[in-house]
Amino acid sequence: MGKKKCRLYSSEYLQFGFAASPANEHLPMCFEKVFSNDTMKPSKLKLHFTRCHPDKNGKDVSCFQALREKLMKRRTLSSTLSCLSRRDRDGLAASYKISLRINAMAQDVEDTLCSWLKQSEFSLQVDESTLPGNEAVLLAYVRFIREEHFVFIS
Template identity: 45%
Template sequence: MKSLIPSDRAEEINENNANDLKEHETNEDNGNLKREQDVEQGFPKITEFYVGGHEKKCRQYSLDYLKFGFIASPSNQHLPMCLICEKVFSNDAMKPSKMDDHLSRVHADKKSKPFHGIMANNGSSFFQALKEKLDKRPSIRSMFASSSIKDDDGLRASYNISLLTAKSGKPHTIGEQLILPAISEVLNNILHKPAHDILKRIPLSKNTVQRRIDEMGRDVENILCKFLQTNRFSLQLDESTLPGNEALLLGYVRFIKDENMCQELLFATYLETDTRGESIFQAVEHFFTDKAIPWKNIVSVATDGAPSMVGRHRGFIAHLKRQLPDVLVIHCVIHRQHLVAKKLSPRLHNLYNM
């Protein structure tokens, strides 16, 4: 196919393309030479990565840039920041020539001074002193972090004191009535510190203490139920009638954990209707279903000898054996001892009561 471009014009185009290619190679060689010189002078190499399929160069910060008054931005280590005006520049400005140009144009009064010779009060250079001052300046993040740590300490103390209150069985009002005044006396008279700022970070009102105890109780229950979901255990049940004619069902579990025999209170629930074996079984079944504890993990069950528990047809054990035919049923040893003790001779009975 014959070309439509005249021969003289085609030669001119080819000559221009050759010149452009030569100029591009010359610029690339100069750039490589400049990068090698920067590396020899202590400046870092340029990191190359790809953004959106295009090659982009990212310059890294060097400690030598501090002599131009620049540090890496605290928010982005790839961006330079002027120590004097605290202005952040793009990564393209991470060049000694551009940093020196900014120092000469914007901070000409600082440029005329030999910073390497002028020392601050602590013996460091001028820009080093500015950098240390900037590092020590409190930021919004650091102030919130410090406040958060203090609040966490007060919250932890509130939970610990609430736990001690629950273990001692004292009223929940003891926190405000006794514990906080006692802490105030110790701080004022022994440590000689103002107690107001510390006490206001420890909430110990009656409702707060009750809420803390309920939260810790639910957490302990969840941990125990999660363990019982994957481990075998023994169950002990006891039904009692309170003075207000309310029927209370207590459930205990005994299991092996870390090669130690452990016993914990699993639940305490009211029997809403009656104390028949079917009602007791429904209460236990509802708890096990709600906590996702499988019946098959029950190895044995201990109860007293009441008909509602051990009845052959309608007792709790009869309903349980329909779920677990091979479950081991044990008459509570302590209950049997109590039954035997009732028929002791008067002499042994007095000894038993001592």
């Protein structure tokens, strides 16, 4: 038994409506259907083309080139997933930035309030309460006067 001949995709196959497969450039692809090495004989490709795609018979090669370009430009699963993962990654980074900014603002407010309390007289009331889930909450109420404004913080 002789060695099996391995045929490669040829640009001549474009006249029958076959383009190179994006996954394997050595195999022909006809309108999203990839063919095996056995069917790469021009006679079999022509037979498939006339039987399965009679509406495309007689069209110019430029029409098939346009179809090939359209096929190559379409979105693949990997490009869609990479786009989605990039969007998720960007959303996660934005969420971390917002969280850091909120924490920085809270720290700034706390520092400002503590500096005001260190410089003035204030009253402090501490109370304990419970939530419906039997969780204890410690409440602190601070009252002080700042630039003729009465400030109450809980």
